Amino acid sequence: MTTDNVKRAGETPDEAMPYAELGMKLDEYDKVKDILGRRPTSSELAIYSVMWSEHCSYKSSKVHLKQFATKAPASEALLVGMGENAGVVDIGDGWAATFKIESHNHPSYVEPHQGAATGVGGIVRDIMSMGARPIAVMDALRFGAADAKDTRRVLPGVVEGISHYGNCLGLPNIGGEVVFDPCYIGNPLVNALCVGLLRKDQIKLATAPGPGNKVVLFGASTGPDGIGGASVLASATFEDGSEAKRPAVQVGDPFMEKLLIECCLELYAADVVVGIQDLGAAGVSCATTELAAKGTGGMDVTLDLVPLRDPNLRPEEILMSESQERMMAVVRPSDIPAFMAICQKWDVPATVIGEVTDTGRLVMTWRGEVIVDIPPGTAADDGPVYQRPFHEPAGQQALNADTPDSLERPADLKQALLQLLGSPNVASKEWVTSQYDRYVRSNTVLAQPADAGVLRISEHMEGAVETKRGIALATDGNGRYTRLDPYTGAQLALAEAFRNVATTGAKPLAVTNCLNFGSPEDPEVMWQFAEATRGLADACRALGVPVTGGNVSFYNQTGSQAIHPTPVVGVLGVIDDVSKRIRSGFVAEGLKVLLLGETKEEFGGSEWAHVAHGHLGGLPPEADLEAEKQLAEVLVEAGRRGLVEGSHDLSDGGLAVALAEACLAQGVGATVTLGGDPFVDLFSESASRVLVAIRPEAFEELAALCGDHEVPCYGLGTTGGDALVVEGVLEIPVTELRQTHESTLPALFG
Amino acid sequence: MARVIVDVMLKPEILDPQGQAIARALPRLGFEGVGAVRQGKRFEIELDGPADEAALADVRKMAETLLANTVIEDYAVHVEG
Amino acid sequence: MARVIVDVMLKPEILDPQGQAIARALPRLGFEGVGAVRQGKRFEIELDGPADEAALADVRKMAETLLANTVIEDYAVHVEG
């Protein structure tokens, strides 16, 4: 088999190239020819096709994502913003945190275990490449109906994959979500978040400056994983029932990744890394073009030097392979011996495959022939940008007009609560979370079932000062709300994550997001996307928290049926003294129970309408961002002053579910009295509300604080006893609540 | 009563980290001359009846749907002995 | 170049929850007539040289010391083919 090379490409300008098979449109192919002034070689075509795929180039989303930057609130905390592998936030005392959420939806449907596992692996490498030590992971998951047959295939596999990979890396899993809805049956969502810690002055960037510096590929060898490829797969719709083009599955080796983590940290400490990039989607193509484009502009690579697992791989395949657990570093020649020695200590194979140049060209050779000669920026940065047409979906107005007002309301509120509490979306997720190690590294202050994960900052690092600080993280997203109103739905996702962080006493600082949508080629989906990004950008500005990074996952669609638009939003907060974090739920007897925030009659998209009536219509709850901001300020200040013993935010299932969960946290009951219509008080899903449990003597001070911030504050009752009692409405023993809450998932998944 | 064996191995193009870890450990333990190791699964299935064509067809289906994940694994069925 | 197979199975007296879970699942999937299932491991070892007596003795030692934990597992070595 002859290799297509640059010389040959010049001589055979009309040779047909398989651009369409690689997911490229004709006009995109023509643009490549324009750039090169000739047809691309097959290797160059491989590079452009993966780099310009939706997954890698953000060609449909770019114009909308820009708002995250243009509308970004001023933030002193932001050290590295969007556009790098992950954003970096100043968390004080010289420390910085880096975090990001990313999807691995399509691969997780094809092979749940490996798909989800490599999703964790990929996001962890992003965090490593910023110079940080990864310190925790989270996972936001969406599946089809809980009792659907395929959910029984997908969910256990996904959970096992996340569990195996994350546990093996020694990263505590400190939170996430599990949501079921029939719309995800052929398109489960697996969004993985990783957070890392580093010294403020040790940030690493993906760049390759300095001609003469060496390019080192290290980690696992390259095999045929994902060729075809995950990035291409993630950029196309699953056809109904077709087993068609499934690429070779990527298989993860968490052990190798753990070695890579320790190896990278030692390389950073030894100061032998000039620039670094992880290999994720688009593998070597992505790493070489991006590093070169951000550096001095050129790079020479001898592709034969890439260590292969399968000696028969063709150069195009090497360029597209998505083999896991690989990194690329730029290293000064004089540092190469030290670099290699550290890799050897950790049993991590490392190979010099090229050199940085100042030619402005990325040149690759294979068996002595030049097979790639391109300006790297054209692949990395100058991909196509689409202004996709969009319009409101045809049925949107009818959907909004079909309000829940006419739904029959329950006579028996006790049964209504138990039905909700045992429904798959509200039921305890312990079947999932008990498969995740939440204790490793011994810095976990709060994990499931707390509203947010909280970590103590403690890392032995050169020059590091002891700190009392901690960070808090939460992810949220409600596809039903976003389906009803994408603008408000996206805002509510941010509001909830923001509130969950504040509920622990941490001050929200920054945002990451994973935007899971159907096909951007469908104008109705594109409308949802445009509205959701606009809503999220506006909300970030209103709440004063910048977006630091994220990920877009399109084509979550089977045939013409798209998922609910599902923006998943992650918020990171910081707490000055982590020993003052607010614990979750009713943590002791004899505490006063207060409800902060206003309850309105809001049932559109609610859990009650979903569970009791299978109804989705009307409008989601109002997103009052000023109220949200004031509520968070109250919580943070109350936490600082030690006014609150326990807390829990209100979300799916409203006050009723929040009360039940707060009782379940430590097995402490409560007796409360309601003011208005009990059904509305208990089940409405108005946002910006939190339950707090305080020592009675703290009441005056907390009430005054609420007054200062114009946050409504209602005394509901007291904690104690072994039942949840809503005076005159219902009484349920905590043991019954527990039985109902905890038996659903085990009954479904064994 | 018959015993049928189903061997399930990762497809050749799929990464086998376990096999690799073993192969890397062998020289350290003083074993030379091993090129590669791959690790798979072996199922021993006791049939109530004889291992006739019908039973074997059943076992093959079992392998296809349950014992092997054909996205990443190949399988082979044989009667013991 | 030869390929040697090492099969490793839990000793009969050791509980095999994986095998049991499979056996329990089979009737639900419509497979009848299976008495018991046991799940073990299969190693495919590529030798650089031929599978002569010396090489097989080496593999047996490898199985005994590394591939099987003889406290709970039995093993069998055979040349493929």
Added chain:
Amino acid sequence: MSGARVGVVTFPGTLDDQDAARAVRLAGAEPVPLWHADHDLKGVDAVFLPGGFSYGDYLRCGAISRFAPLMDELIPAARSGLPVLGTCNGFQILCEAHLLPGALTRNASLHYVCRDQGIRVVNNRTAWTRDFEQGQDIVLPVKHGEGRYVASDETLAELESTGRVVFRYLGGNPNGSLNDIAGITNETGTIVGLMPHPEHAVEELVGAPSTDGRAFFTSILKKLVNA
């Protein structure tokens, strides 16, 4: 109590080594990092084999680690009385190295399990359990996929009749271990292996909701100081 030096071993894939070192330090001793590839115990007074997935737990948990150069030193030293504590993966390594009898196999549930587990101390005469009461009920986290202790009938009978079962699970066996065994010791009570994680239960703020793990470290310190 100062001056006691407790080695903490790191294999490739070890995860709880920093946690173990922190627990040793909090107890007032000096943690000494020991590297799997060195033939050097650095003259430590006791050794902690922490949890994790050494060598990815590939093949079997602990199977490859057992052959690490450091183990060439540790195995004879342990046989001659050096106190050794192995938790989780450390326990698995101790069994694979035949310093403790039996083996740890796949959880009966076939799932990895992380939870706060009730445990009864049934032998407080080992080097690592003197600061517990005999019969004391404690809470420690378990987190493992392969923690089901199995051994031959004779071995089990011997462990039981000689009081070498050190810990038993209470309130539900998380992995299907025979006789609810959570941890065992050698004939002389110097080597202890258990699946639960004392190093994650030494501080109020973080980890499991208990500080019952502290007694492991205070026990060994007292022994070393009194020795």
